[in-house]
Amino acid sequence: MQDLTNLDELRTMLLSAPESRTTAVLAIGLSLVLLGTVLFMVRRRALREELTPIWIAVALGITIISLRMDLLRWITRQIGAWTPSSTLFFMGEVFLVCICLDYAVRLSRSSLQIRILAQETAVLRARLDRLEGEAPAAGLAAPTE
Amino acid sequence: MSDVRGMMLLPALNEERQIAAVLRGLAQWANGFEPVVIDDGSVDDTGKVARQAGATVLRHPFNLGYGAALQTGYKYALGRGMDLVVQLDADGQHDPADVARLIEPIVEGAADVVIGSRFVERSSYRMGLTRSLGRKLFGGLGKLVGLDVTDPTSGFQALNRVALELYARDFFPADYPDIDVLLMAHRRGLRVVEVPVQMREAPRKSRLHGGLRSFYYVYKIALSLWAGSGARPRRD
Numbered sequence: 001m002q003d004l005t006n007l008d009e010l011r012t013m014l015l016s017a018p019e020s021r022t023t024a025v026l027a028i029g030l031s032l033v034l035l036g037t038v039l040f041m042v043r044r045r046a047l048r049e050e051l052t053p054i055w056i057a058v059a060l061g062i063t064i065i066s067l068r069m070d071l072l073r074w075i076t077r078q079i080g081a082w083t084p085s086s087t088l089f090f091m092g093e094v095f096l097v098c099i100c101l102d103y104a105v106r107l108s109r110s111s112l113q114i115r116i117l118a119q120e121t122a123v124l125r126a127r128l129d130r131l132e133g134e135a136p137a138a139g140l141a142a143p144t145e
Numbered sequence: 146m147s148d149v150r151g152m153m154l155l156p157a158l159n160e161e162r163q164i165a166a167v168l169r170g171l172a173q174w175a176n177g178f179e180p181v182v183i184d185d186g187s188v189d190d191t192g193k194v195a196r197q198a199g200a201t202v203l204r205h206p207f208n209l210g211y212g213a214a215l216q217t218g219y220k221y222a223l224g225r226g227m228d229l230v231v232q233l234d235a236d237g238q239h240d241p242a243d244v245a246r247l248i249e250p251i252v253e254g255a256a257d258v259v260i261g262s263r264f265v266e267r268s269s270y271r272m273g274l275t276r277s278l279g280r281k282l283f284g285g286l287g288k289l290v291g292l293d294v295t296d297p298t299s300g301f302q303a304l305n306r307v308a309l310e311l312y313a314r315d316f317f318p319a320d321y322p323d324i325d326v327l328l329m330a331h332r333r334g335l336r337v338v339e340v341p342v343q344m345r346e347a348p349r350k351s352r353l354h355g356g357l358r359s360f361y362y363v364y365k366i367a368l369s370l371w372a373g374s375g376a377r378p379r380r381d
Contacts, residue, residue: 115209115319119217122183122203123224130201 014083015076019069027066035059054099149229149252151178152222153244155200156214157235161189167237168198174241176248181221182235185214191235210319211300219313223306231303239301243342247303250338257308257335258327260294261301261342279363283324286370292331294339297324301342308335318369321362325369 038055041047065072069084076087153171157164168180182195186208196202203217215232222230229251233239243261250256279298287294298321304312311333317326327337 111319112315115213116315118205118207118209119213119220122205122217123221126201126203126221127224 011082015073019084024066024069027062031059031062031066034062054102058095149176149248150225150227151176151248152218152225152227152230153178153180154183154215154218154222154230154232155180155195155235156183156185156211156218156232157187157191157195158185158208158211158214159187159189159191160235161187161191161194163237164191164195164200164235165198167235168195168200170237171241171244172199174244176244178231179225181218183214183218185209185211212317212322213319215322216313216317216319219304219309219317223309223313227306227309229303229305230309232300234300238344240343240345243301243340244303246340247301247342250340251303251305255336256338257305258330258337259303260296260299260327260337260339261303261344262294262296262299262339263342263344264295265339265341279366282363283366283370287324287328287331290328290331292324292328292337294324294327294337296339297327299342299344301344311335318365321365323362323366323369325366328370 034055038047038052038059042049042052065088072084072087076082076084079087079090081087081090153175155164155167160167164182168182171180180200182192182200182202184192184195184202184204186205192202192204203221205214205217209217218230218232229248231244231247233241233244239261247259247261250259283297284294287297308330311330312322312326316329331337
């Protein structure tokens with residue numbers, strides 16, 4: 001019982017530990033870099049606009065959490081974690097899994113579209129060859145004995 | 146028979162050494178059917194040799210897979226208004242003398258999909274352990290839902306236009322069309338029958354089915370069967 005009490009105290013202590021201002025500044029800096037990179041890549045046409053909302057949301061999320069560490073502590077308490085940093089790792093992992101799944105779905109869709117396009121190309125090419133008279137007349141010559 | 150419009154589909158990947166002989170072998174059994182070689186992004190002269198041998202060539206700009214190559218042929222056949230197609234491998238494994246036997250149930254209106262089976266009758270053909278086990282396992286699963294096929298992995302098949310229209314849809318797998326596709330056809334009300342055929346040993350190991358892909362094949366078919374079981378059966 002004594003051990004459990006100590007663990008609760010330890011957890012309370014970890015959750016109430018003051019946050020370093022440096023950490024908050026670094027996090028805000030990171031979010032600004034992420035935001036800037038996303039906008040730069042869109043401007044360079046390296047990233048399509050419809051794929052940006054998720055990254056803008058991540059940058060904003062990091063900024064909000066950096067400015068409101070009490071929010072992160074509240075989330076930490078709610079999910080039963082011990083430290084705000086482990087909550088951040090957890091959220092990061094969930095985010096990465098979700099984004100991988102999203103890209104796998106997009107990749108599957110793109111693969112199907114590429115396959116259909118390649119098949120269309122093959123069929124159209126054959127039709128074009130026929131129209132241009134390059135293809136042989138349909139049918140094989142019987143082998144001569 | 147003469148009023149039936151048909152095609153012979155041969156998906157091929159780097160078969161420049163075999164394809165001309167296979168096409169010559171087909172000639173006397175072709176029934177006036179148009180030979181169509183689907184060159185699945187070969188890096189050799191498969192397409193050129195096939196064209197010189199008298200076949201129509203559909204060339205993929207890059208390798209898409211055995212199933213995708215077949216499906217390209219199906220789409221082409223549909224576009225050309227064919228009544229049926231016969232598909233066979235381009236490596237000379239399938240005996241063209243069996244073509245007439247294969248198309249007979251379709252011409253008679255008794256089947257939509259005809260599979261040339263190596264195992265309806267006793268055959269000397271031997272397949273690898275993994276594929277053999279997969280064949281038995283999936284064949285058993287097929288029986289559970291009323292589809293009794295002994296050789297679901299056979300690439301020697303004949304399809305009528307109803308089957309072509311189904312197989313031209315997006316669900317058709319790009320890699321290995323197999324018992325999953327047959328089950329889909331069965332669930333849609335298509336009649337699947339088997340006829341005995343002879344199959345030679347491939348001159349060299351098939352590049353479309355060989356190696357570690359056999360293991361992936363078993364995994365993929367199992368997943369595909371599960372996914373397909375969620376689809377509602379309907380008769381189009």
